[in-house]
Amino acid sequence: MELINQSLRRASAMLLAGEVSSVELTEACLRRIERVDPDIHAFISINAEFAMQQARNADQSWSDWRSGKVSQQPSSLNGIPIAVKDVLCVADLPATAGSRILENFVPSYDATASARLRSAGAVFLGKTNTDEFAMGSSTENSAYGPTHNPWNQECVPGGSSGGSAAAVAASMAFGALGTDTGGSVRQPAALCGVVGLKPSYGRISRFGLIAFGSSF
Secondary structure, three states: OOHHHOOHHHHHHHHHHOOOOHHHHHHHHHHHHHHHHHHHOOEEEEOHHHHHHHHHHHHHHHHHHHOOOOOOOOOOOOOOEEEEEOOEOOOOOOOOOOOHHHOOOOOOOOOHHHHHHHHOOOEEEEEEOOOHHHOOOOOOOOOOOOOOEOOEOOOOOOOOOHHHHHHHHOOOOOEEEOOOOOOOOHHHHHHHOOOOOOOOOOOOOOOOEOOOOOOO
C-alpha cells in the first residue's frame, strides 16, 4: 500500500520497526499535497523545507536510539507528519487565522499544543484553512478561499477546522490539529469521515491559540 494510505498508528509502528523513515513519510505527504490540494484547498501555507528538516531530525532520533547513543525510546509521534489549523501558533510559520488582517504574522513561539507535538518529534507540514478567526461552520468564510470536501468537492467539509479534517480525509497528513468551541472539530470530522476528538476543557492550555471564545 502507498505510505499515505497508512493510519497514523500503522505509520508509527513502521517508524518504530525501521520499515520506513520520517523523510519518506514526509515526502509522500508533500507529494500528495502537491497533487490534490489545488482542488481541495485544505492548506493555507506549506513549508516543505521546514518539514523536511524536522523529518531528518526525527530520523536521527530513531537512529540514535537504535544505536544505543540514547536510552530513551522516541515518542510514538516522532517523525509523524501532521497539519496544524492556522489559528494555532507554530514558531516561524505563518498564523493567519484565515484572515488578511494577520497575513504577515509569523509568531516567534509555539502554542502549547504545538510545543507538545514539537517535543514529541512530530513533523509540521503546514497550516490548514479555517473560517476567518474560526467563526463559521463550513470553512467557506476564509479570506484565502473555501476548502472543499474530499469525498465530494461540491460539498463543504464543515468548519471551522475544515482544512484539518479535509487534509486527513484526503491522505495529505496522518493527523491534524483543530480547535473546537461549539463543534469546530467534531462537525468537520463527521462531514469528512475522520475521527475527531475534543479534549475536556482545561486539558490543554489555550496559550498560543487565536480563539474566538476564550471562555469556552
